[in-house]
Structures are given as C-alpha cells and as structure tokens.
Amino acid sequence: MSYQALYRVWRPQRFDEIVGQTVITQTLKNAIVTQQTSHAYLFCGPRGTGKTSAAKIFAKAINCPNQKDGEPCNECEICKSITSGQLNDVIEIDAASNNGVEEIRDIRDKAKYAPTQATYKIYIIDEVHMLSTGAFNALLKTLEEPPANVIFILATTEPHKIPATIISRTQRFDFKRITAQESFDRMVYILKQKQVDFEEPALKVIANAAEGGMRDALSILDQTISFGDNEVTLDNALLVTGSVTESLLADYVKQVVAHETTAGLAALQKVLDDGKDAGRFVEDVISYVRDLLLYKEAPDMVTGSDTTGDVFQQLSKNTAPDVFYQMINALNEVAAQLRFTTHPDVYLEVLTVKLAQIYPTQGNIGAVGSSATAVNNAEVEELQTQIQQLKQTVSQLKTSGVQTSPIAGEQSARRQAPTISTSEHSTTNSASTQTTSTVAAPTNQPASTTGTPAG
Ligand SMILES: [Zn+2]
Missing domain, CATH: 1.20.272.10 (Zinc Finger, Delta Prime; domain 3)
Structure with missing residues (x-):
C-alpha cells in the first residue's frame, strides 16, 4: 500500500474529531438533531482549520440513517461513499477552477432534481470567493429560491470578497485558527496511535510553524517523520521548519x-x-x-x-x-x-x-521602572503630608501659641537651650508670651521662666 499523507489518514470523520472548533461543531450537531438546518451555510476561516472536513461530516450526518447525537456512523453505505467522494448527491466543487457563470448555471439546473440515494443533496463550494461576478449572480438566484432538500455549503478563506447579498442568505460560521496547544495535543494523539517516538519540544516547534493550520502541522510532521526515519526529534523539526533553536x-x-x-x-x-x-x-x-x-x-x-x-x-x-x-x-x-x-x-x-536601540518611552516605564516610580510617589506623598502638617502647626502657633505641658515644656526648653543664642531665645520667648492666650498662659509660664535661666 502506498504511503498516505497524515492529514488524509487523520482527516476528521466525526464532528468530535475536529480540533479547536467546538462551538461550531456543537451548533451543527444540534441543528441536525433538531432538524433545523439551513439551506445555505458559509464556512469562513484560515486554511487548514477544518472547513471542508466539517462540510463533509455535515453531509454524512444529515444523510446517515444511523445518525446519533448529530454524528454520522461512518459505517453505512451512505457514509462510506461520501467519505470516498463517490456519492452523486454530495457534490464538491472547487470554485478556483470552476468560477464561471456556466458552471453555476449547471449547478442550478441539476439542483432541481431530487437526490437519488441520499435524503439531502449537498453542494460544497470551496474557495467560493473565486467566483466571477456573473457566477455570484447565478448563485444568488439559486439561494433566493432554494430547491427542496438541497443544502449549499460555501467555504472560503476570504469572506470579505463575497457579496453581502450572498452572505445575508447563508448561516455564517467563522472557523478559528487552531492554537499551538490544540495542534500539539492532536499531534501527540496521532503519534501515540502510530507508535512513533517523539520529543515534545519538536512538536512545539511544528505547532508554531504551522501558524494555526492543522493541515499544515500534519504536513510538517509528515516531513519530519520521513526525515528522521520514523522518529520525531527536535533537531529534525528545526531543520524541516527552518526554525532556529x-x-x-x-x-x-x-x-x-x-x-x-x-x-x-x-x-x-x-x-x-x-x-x-x-x-x-x-x-x-x-x-x-x-x-x-x-x-x-x-x-x-x-x-x-x-x-x-x-x-x-x-x-x-x-x-x-x-x-x-x-x-x-x-x-x-x-x-x-x-x-x-x-x-x-x-x-x-x-x-x-x-x-x-529601543528604549522604553517616557510615561511607559515597565516592571522595574514602575516599582521605582511607585516608591518615588510614596516618598512624594509622605513629604506632601509632612509639609501639610507643618503648615497646620505653624498656623496653630500663630493663632493659639505653643500648648505644652509644663514638664514637656521644661524638657524641650532645656534641650533647645544650648543651641539657641541668647538674643534669639529671648525673641522667641517674648513672641510666645505675647501670642499666648489667657488660658494657655499659666501652663506656659513655667516653661518660659525655667527656660530663661537655663540659657
Ligand atoms: Zn452512516
């Protein structure tokens, strides 16, 4: 048997196997279970995120006689022939090579006929943004008057190129990029199933290089496996992806x-x-x-x-x-x-x-800088508080004089005494005596009297 690429062998066959698009797959499963499917879907998103896989699984699930919880059985004739691309009622079209009015008119004419084997006829139009203006108009007419039991699934990597008139007639799903972690987990799963030895850092390198595309990740993994003779090493992954250590x-x-x-x-x-x-x-x-x-x-x-x-x-x-x-x-x-x-x-x-030559710009100082700024701010705040307190004290002194207990007054006077010159001391003393209120005067008196001899 000839070698088959990993992304083909491991292409998801059930909604549960599609990596990283849980919201979308759950919504589609619910629609199938409750029989509330739309007649046209638009699957948007980067390449390799599961759009075409989801479209084919949808085609199987809606037609499978053994459908369970919105998932196809993958065992019956219908499922098998859709998987192998041989069921006439599921038609895959690549709009990149069939983008003319004629092709779409052809679809329109044939869509009128009821499905032969399956319950629903499914048209999967890939890269739908490649259609010509005329082809879009022809498609629009079909979407405006949808034939019974026909479902269109339009897939594109560039939804902005699709006319709003088309988009408004579809149910739109935006497929996300696969995260490096999701990609990593899927590769671990596949390699364990295949019993291939691997180094975890190698898979991280591959997951990063794939940039959100599961198909790309598996292609790179394929190359790394063949390069390393059935073993995935970090060195080989770096070589294959052209990454640096x-x-x-x-x-x-x-x-x-x-x-x-x-x-x-x-x-x-x-x-x-x-x-x-x-x-x-x-x-x-x-x-x-x-x-x-x-x-x-x-x-x-x-x-x-x-x-x-x-x-x-x-x-x-x-x-x-x-x-x-x-x-x-x-x-x-x-x-x-x-x-x-x-x-x-x-x-x-x-x-x-x-x-x-990059330096932090002013006002954008980082972790180290910001803690330094925080300290500075705290210091400044404390200084401001101290100034405020000093101002209050000064104004209190101006209005009410020095209010101290006799003992405290004595002590402070004695401490101050040696450093204060006689003339200054007497001035201060007289000033405080003058401004002292009548109530404060008696308590203040001993301080000034004991203070003077000490000087
Ligand atoms: Zn089935």
Missing part, C-alpha cells in the same frame, strides 16, 4: 534588549550561516517576544517558548512591556518588507541595529 533565539533577543548591537549582529550571523529562512527567523523572534510579554501578564497563555530558562525569566522580568511592543512593531514591519526583497540579510542587519 530557542537558545539561539534567546541569545539574540537578550543581546538586542541589552543594546549590545555587535553581539546581536553576531547572533544573527550564526542564524544566517546555518542557512535559516529570514522570514521564519523574524516570525520566531515575534513569537518569542510575544511569549516574553505574555509571561508578564498571563503566563498561562504562553504556548511556544520554554518559560523555565534563566534567560527567558530574566528577560520577561526585567524588560519594560513598552520595549516589547516597540520590538514587535519593528519586527512586523520587516516581516512585511521581506516578502518583496531578494536581500533579506540586509533587512535583518538593519533590524538588529534598530532593535538594539
């Missing part, structure tokens, strides 16, 4: 954050000497910086990077978030420019110099 990434980021331009350029040179892909490298740095930033605020969200390393911990703790924001902006800019250049090295070198 995390320690090299960490070293690069550490140098530029420390404004060590020369060392940063040296780290970059190491990456380029290894023949790594420039675009891949920039994406990897973005993921790494993103993880550093997330680790500060939401450690659970960190998916790709190993957070236990000293360098990672130090960088995340000691760098202001604002520096990370600026870095990501600079990296995104270069990622876009790299697509149009034949000299990626130059862009990466300029990028490195730029990254090494």
Whole structure:
C-alpha cells in the first residue's frame, strides 16, 4: 500500500474529531438533531482549520440513517461513499477552477432534481470567493429560491470578497485558527496511535510553524517523520521548519534588549550561516517576544517558548512591556518588507541595529521602572503630608501659641537651650508670651521662666 499523507489518514470523520472548533461543531450537531438546518451555510476561516472536513461530516450526518447525537456512523453505505467522494448527491466543487457563470448555471439546473440515494443533496463550494461576478449572480438566484432538500455549503478563506447579498442568505460560521496547544495535543494523539517516538519540544516547534493550520502541522510532521526515519526529534523539526533553536533565539533577543548591537549582529550571523529562512527567523523572534510579554501578564497563555530558562525569566522580568511592543512593531514591519526583497540579510542587519536601540518611552516605564516610580510617589506623598502638617502647626502657633505641658515644656526648653543664642531665645520667648492666650498662659509660664535661666 502506498504511503498516505497524515492529514488524509487523520482527516476528521466525526464532528468530535475536529480540533479547536467546538462551538461550531456543537451548533451543527444540534441543528441536525433538531432538524433545523439551513439551506445555505458559509464556512469562513484560515486554511487548514477544518472547513471542508466539517462540510463533509455535515453531509454524512444529515444523510446517515444511523445518525446519533448529530454524528454520522461512518459505517453505512451512505457514509462510506461520501467519505470516498463517490456519492452523486454530495457534490464538491472547487470554485478556483470552476468560477464561471456556466458552471453555476449547471449547478442550478441539476439542483432541481431530487437526490437519488441520499435524503439531502449537498453542494460544497470551496474557495467560493473565486467566483466571477456573473457566477455570484447565478448563485444568488439559486439561494433566493432554494430547491427542496438541497443544502449549499460555501467555504472560503476570504469572506470579505463575497457579496453581502450572498452572505445575508447563508448561516455564517467563522472557523478559528487552531492554537499551538490544540495542534500539539492532536499531534501527540496521532503519534501515540502510530507508535512513533517523539520529543515534545519538536512538536512545539511544528505547532508554531504551522501558524494555526492543522493541515499544515500534519504536513510538517509528515516531513519530519520521513526525515528522521520514523522518529520525531527536535533537531529534525528545526531543520524541516527552518526554525532556529530557542537558545539561539534567546541569545539574540537578550543581546538586542541589552543594546549590545555587535553581539546581536553576531547572533544573527550564526542564524544566517546555518542557512535559516529570514522570514521564519523574524516570525520566531515575534513569537518569542510575544511569549516574553505574555509571561508578564498571563503566563498561562504562553504556548511556544520554554518559560523555565534563566534567560527567558530574566528577560520577561526585567524588560519594560513598552520595549516589547516597540520590538514587535519593528519586527512586523520587516516581516512585511521581506516578502518583496531578494536581500533579506540586509533587512535583518538593519533590524538588529534598530532593535538594539529601543528604549522604553517616557510615561511607559515597565516592571522595574514602575516599582521605582511607585516608591518615588510614596516618598512624594509622605513629604506632601509632612509639609501639610507643618503648615497646620505653624498656623496653630500663630493663632493659639505653643500648648505644652509644663514638664514637656521644661524638657524641650532645656534641650533647645544650648543651641539657641541668647538674643534669639529671648525673641522667641517674648513672641510666645505675647501670642499666648489667657488660658494657655499659666501652663506656659513655667516653661518660659525655667527656660530663661537655663540659657
Ligand atoms: Zn452512516
């Protein structure tokens, strides 16, 4: 038997097997169970997120005589022939190559005839945004007067290219990117079933490189398995994806954050000497910086990077978030420019110099800075309170004079005495005597009398 690609062998055959789209699959299952299906669906989302798989499972579940809880049995003749693409009532059309008016008119004419074997005739139109304007108009007419027992499932990666008149006649579902964790879990499951040995960090590298597409993840996994002779190692995953090791990434980021331009350029040179892909490298740095930033605020969200390393911990703790924001902006800019250049090295070198010159902007001081600011604020506040208290004391003195107990007065007078010159002392004394109210005078009197001889 010839080798079959992982993504074909492990294509989901039940809604439960579709990774990362629970809300959508649950809604579709409920619609089938309660027989409240729409006559047209629009499945939007990035490539490899399960749109076509969901469409085929839907076609099976709605037609399967043994349907249970909205899931197909995958055992009966109907299910089997839909899986193998041989049931005439389930028609898959690639709009990229059948985008003309004629093709859609043909669908319209044939849709009128009742299904032959199944209960529902299902048209799955993939990449529907590729249809010509005329074809969209023809499709619209069909959707406006839908034939009985016909369901259209339109799939697209670019919903913004679809006329609003079409969208408004469909029930729309937006498929999410698969998270690195979901992708990782699925790969672990498949490899265990296949009894293939693997290193976990290798799967993390693959999950990150796949950027939210399950099909891409499995294709890369396939390549890594064949490259490594039925074993998935980190080294092979790095080679196949063109990624750099995390320690090299960490070293690069550490140098530029420390404004060590020369060392940063040296780290970059190491990456380029290894023949790594420039675009891949920039994406990897973005993921790494993103993880550093997330680790500060939401450690659970960190998916790709190993957070236990000293360098990672130090960088995340000691760098202001604002520096990370600026870095990501600079990296995104270069990622876009790299697509149009034949000299990626130059862009990466300029990028490195730029990254090494990033400092936190004012008013955006980060973790370390903010605690310093907090201390300063506390000090300032305390000083302000003290000034306020002093002001009050002074104004009290002005209006009511010094109110002290005889003993305290004695003590303070004795303590003050040696440092105060005779003339000053007498002035103070006379002033306090003058402003002292009649009630305060008797208690204050001993202080001034004992105070004077002591001086
Ligand atoms: Zn079945």
